[in-house]
Amino acid sequence: MLFLLIFRVNFVRIFFFMTSQSTRIISLTTDWGNKDYYLGMLTGKVYSVSTNLKLVELSHSVPSFNYKHAAFLMRHSFRFFPEGSIHVCMVNADTADNERMLVFEYEKHFFIVPDNGVISLITDYLPNSIFGVPIDSTTSFGSLDSVTIAIEALLSDSTLTDFAIEASEIKRFTQLMPVPEQDGLTGSVIYLDSYLNAITNITFDDFEMYRQSRKFVIYVQSYSHGINRLSKSYKDVEKGDLLALFNSLGLLEIAIREGYAAQMYNLSVGSNIMVRFFEDEKILK
Numbered sequence: 001m002l003f004l005l006i007f008r009v010n011f012v013r014i015f016f017f018m019t020s021q022s023t024r025i026i027s028l029t030t031d032w033g034n035k036d037y038y039l040g041m042l043t044g045k046v047y048s049v050s051t052n053l054k055l056v057e058l059s060h061s062v063p064s065f066n067y068k069h070a071a072f073l074m075r076h077s078f079r080f081f082p083e084g085s086i087h088v089c090m091v092n093a094d095t096a097d098n099e100r101m102l103v104f105e106y107e108k109h110f111f112i113v114p115d116n117g118v119i120s121l122i123t124d125y126l127p128n129s130i131f132g133v134p135i136d137s138t139t140s141f142g143s144l145d146s147v148t149i150a151i152e153a154l155l156s157d158s159t160l161t162d163f164a165i166e167a168s169e170i171k172r173f174t175q176l177m178p179v180p181e182q183d184g185l186t187g188s189v190i191y192l193d194s195y196l197n198a199i200t201n202i203t204f205d206d207f208e209m210y211r212q213s214r215k216f217v218i219y220v221q222s223y224s225h226g227i228n229r230l231s232k233s234y235k236d237v238e239k240g241d242l243l244a245l246f247n248s249l250g251l252l253e254i255a256i257r258e259g260y261a262a263q264m265y266n267l268s269v270g271s272n273i274m275v276r277f278f279e280d281e282k283i284l285k
Contacts, residue, residue: 024155025054025085027078029070031062032090041141042090045148050155056081067091067114068269071121072191074111076249078122083108086154092116093135093143100132101146102167103154112150114143120172132167178202184276185210187252189262189269196260198267202252202275214277218244220254220265221272227254234258 026046032038039060046055058077062070070091078087086109092098093114102115104127113119115132133150136142178187178201187202218227220242231237231245234257242261247253254273255261262268 023052023054024050025056025081026151027056027058027074027081027085027087028060028090029058029062029074029088030060030090031064031066031070032060034060038141041144042147045144046151049148049152053155058087062091065092065095067116067118068121069191071118075122078109078111079107081109084110086110086112086151088147088151089113089118090143090147091118093147094141098135098143099137100134100167101143101150102130102132102170103150104130110154112147115167115171117171117173119170121175126170126172130167130170132165134165176201178206180210183278184216184274187273187275189254189267189271189273192262192267192269195255196262197253197255198262198265198271198273199247199249200252200254200273202273204246204250204252207246207252207275210275211277214279216275216277218252218254219274219276220261221267225265 028042030039030042043055046053059070059073062073067089070089074087074089078085081087089112091114093101095114095116098114098116100115101112102119103110103112104119105111106123106127111119111122113122119126119130133146135146176188176190178185185202185206187200189198190201191199193199216228219225220227225242227242227244229244231243233245234243234255236245237243237257239258241257242265243255243257245253245255252273254265254267256264
């Protein structure tokens with residue numbers, strides 16, 4: 001209580017634009033699973049702030065401590081929610097190197113995330129205004145109170161809300177980008193879905209920009225496994241066949257129809273996917 005009292009005395013007045021929707025949506029992304037009491041604690045605390053909420057469990061199956069996995073889920077999901085929704089990430093929130101939860105608005109959505117670099121993986125740019133809610137390091141689950149304070153402030157009817165300290169020296173990462181080469185493009189697997197499809201960081205726009213109407217071969221792990229056409233759907237190939245397509249996110253995906261591409265070809269996050277372009281029947285390597 002003393003910590004929260006001291007924290008509240010040092011609040012800075014900030015303004016957040018809030019939408020007028022009657023029921024607010026809060027999405028939750030954690031690595032807690034569904035067996036422990038942590039989820040019940042968070043859910044109970046959130047509903048203690050207001051019962052006029054709808055909690056959406058985006059995922060509680062993020063691999064333990066894998067905030068990059070959590071960031072991928074949030075980055076490619078939040079735009080499908082109504083504007084004004086609040087998105088909470090609790091992956092790595094109570095580790096020794098995270099001292100605060102960051103609160104910010106981005107593309108008319110609101111986020112509460114640990115200060116562990118995940119913000120730079122969710123957004124294309126850092127918002128102008130980012131605020132930090134300190135975590136009580138004297139407890140094992142200090143982020144719970146910090147998230148509750150942030151949600152309470154974002155749900156407030158007041159346009160001027162006292163709740164946060166403007167954040168500086170925010171931890172960030174540089175997003176991994178595909179590497180252009182003279183005759184191709186080398187990308188990386190950035191996500192494996194539940195079907196072990198390998199999603200890469202090669203976008204359709206990048207592919208077409210470097211392709212320049214040339215023929216191509218997409219190599220999976222080595223030059224012994226090549227794909228020379230793009231599928232529109234998984235049904236374009238026979239069961240068990242390897243395929244490449246640009247998925248609903250506009251990202252190059254390597255898959256096996258009704259199979260598990262990552263398992264079959266030993267793919268993991270960070271594995272290289274090489275695209276080679278050529279003008280004639282000679283395939284460049």
